Amino acid sequence: MTQAYEDAARRAGARVRELREIAEFEQVTALFDAIWKAPPSGVPITVELMAAFAHSGNYVAGAYAGERLVGASVGFLSGPPGTGLHSHVTGAVMGRGIGLALKLHQRAWALARGLEKIAWTYDPLVRRNAHFNIAKLGARPERYLPSFYGRMEDAVNAGDESDRLLAVWRIAAPGSDAGPGPAVPPRDAVPALAEREDRPVRGIMDGRALLVGTPRDAERLRREDPAMATAWRRAVRETLGALLDEGARITGFTAAGEYVVERS
Template identity: 65%
Template sequence: MTGPDVRELCRIEEFEDVLRLFDEIWRPDPGGAPVTVELLRALSHSGNYVAGAYDGETLVGASAGFFAAPAGEALHSHVTGAVGGRGAGLALKLHQREWALARGLGRITWTYDPLVRRNAHFNLTKLGARPERYLRSFYGAMYDAINAGDESDRVLAVWRLTDPRVVAAARGERWPVEVPEGAVAGLADRDGAPERGRTDAPVVLVGVPADIESLRLRDPEAAASWRHAVREVLGGLLDEGARVTGFHGSGYVVERRVP
């Protein structure tokens, strides 16, 4: 696949470039950066994952992760940031997958905001990962240009590296997502507001807003109503043991265990 060149990073100058890139993406308050140069140095030195994506000599994306429990089975991808439109996010994930497989790991995990539709589509459709846990206010208060003013709910995405849909995604193929007949709308967008429906069917569709980041700035109250609705519906379903089987259109496809 063509795209940015991805390589592991090990020099202080490279870590400083990563911090500058992340500052441009998140624009955090002082002291609120997702990582520090010192942490990147420690992760790299101890054999964890720190990599950058380059378009020529320009850094356009970076990712850092660490080995996770149980030992020898998983990598947790702590932070990934990329300039849009360069293919850096996908290139980093594919490099990360090969890196993990070479070390005998079977899965990679990371967290993401379930309300950000483009991230959900990327994680589930382009990569074949699946959200497996809903984590309420996971990071506490966050002070950056993207997350400020909202609660930091996240879902834990699990990327099972040899799953057939993941192998297909790594080849650039799409695993078809089918919405079974009889699926019901557990949460839908109704004129910009969340409208709740039934969640007791075998398959429940959980919609998310088109652009939560813009909505936070334009209408914080509406954004908060989406946060709480998705927390209750998607979070509640996952707590009950339901499985997210894909992302279709504007929301999650969730298969619910029904007696």
């Protein structure tokens, strides 16, 4: 159970361990502040809540490169009792493989406690997160959640609606320690939503297999072209959200930044 984590941690040049002390939780809040730059009323997690989670047997872990904290993750047990962990927030220094080491440590922690799945939410517009969750880990988004967190004021999300996908990683399944890689679309797949020069272009919603595109850089659009970012938000909600609501399944994510969605 731990070999995949150990290999990922070695490649990242880091070690991941559970956190127990107030000083460690303060390091996490400083790291998350550097990532999200949230106002005091909108921090992703507080020192007090981390202390309560760690004390009550939930997941609070940090990734260290030497003595420097370079990533952290906080989650709590979810229902039905004894089956899952909800990974509330994970943040890491980008480009080093720290996020993968954290998630595989989290998987090993959950399996050691007899859990079957880990779930978390992420912004469906952010390509790198979709690729990481679906292609790298093998998690599958199961629900589209419009405006899930309400209004957010941090530097990453401000000015946008907080739509999220609920990703579920079935960690007890064979091969769940490695994702399938980018998806090759079925030959009969048709575009329901495409990206053309930063713009969302609607296609057709008929067909057994559909492709739902994403913007090349959603976070840049939020900063530089809020109207276009809003257009993407609404377009993805009205295509991907509608397809999931009717019972279609996301089966992969392509190298071109498209969700592969299939009807039964």
